Amino acid sequence: MTTPQLTKNQSLVFDVLEKAEGPLSAYTILDKLRDHGFRAPLQVYRALEKLLEYGVVHRLESINSFVACAHPGDDCHSHGIVAFAICESCGQVMEFHDHEVDHRLMAWVRAQKFKPEKTTIEIRGLCEACAA
Amino acid sequence: MTTPQLTKNQSLVFDVLEKAEGPLSAYTILDKLRDHGFRAPLQVYRALEKLLEYGVVHRLESINSFVACAHPGDDCHSHGIVAFAICESCGQVMEFHDHEVDHRLMAWVRAQKFKPEKTTIEIRGLCEACAA
DNA sequence: ATTGCACACGTTATAGCATAACGCAATTGA
């Protein structure tokens, strides 16, 4: 998926996510953009929908939040499943991928004749700093 | 985790999930139990909290729903990560585990000194019947 | 027996997440 020129709202939302230390909820993004004219959740959700489609933002299903892609331009997104480790203490997110994990999961779905559309791998726990 | 005797509310919620064809949201469970005296979401959520703790019910993070464990008594839950394939058309859920996937993910977190607490693997797509 | 505690439960209210439905404006392409 090639990324087209972002619209004004899409750029605003993306900038907020890129500058954030960790994942943000849609409503947190909304609050951060009120000074820029944002008034309603849909303005955020519509921008996020496109950013997710372009692959420059990821949704963390287990915490209802969004994060900027940590590997922009990396082609791993096109041929692999992305995984996340989320610190429940400081909110830090690590994005990674593992081809062997991809292969095993895809082998399983192929055996079941299941047709995958979207795969979520999220590990919640404590990062090194917070676990100490 | 050994499962203690379930309370009345816990049993009601568990029975609904066991008899269901697929995953149910907390509010769907609530509706199904109104005839049994359920009036408020908390009655469902409190029961679910315990059932999740006992490991007899799983939460599907990507669709905000709950499902009865497909492998009751199986010891794989105690030493492996459970994965789900969820059909977005018919709602059917397949629960499985793969030791190699577990191993790879745990190797990664160990290398990062990340301390995992709860891992989610959910594949959404179309089951064999619905993909035809 | 009385006290203290843990636990399940019921109720009301509130917080947090996401989308439906309407209309308008700008862009594009036939």
Next chain:
DNA sequence: TCAATTGCGTTATGCTATAACGTGTGCAAT
């Protein structure tokens, strides 16, 4: 020009989850 598409703004609504308070019950420890 006309139609189709896309983005945008607004209002309203629906869905998901928890906070806070109080009740009752069972079961020790004193």
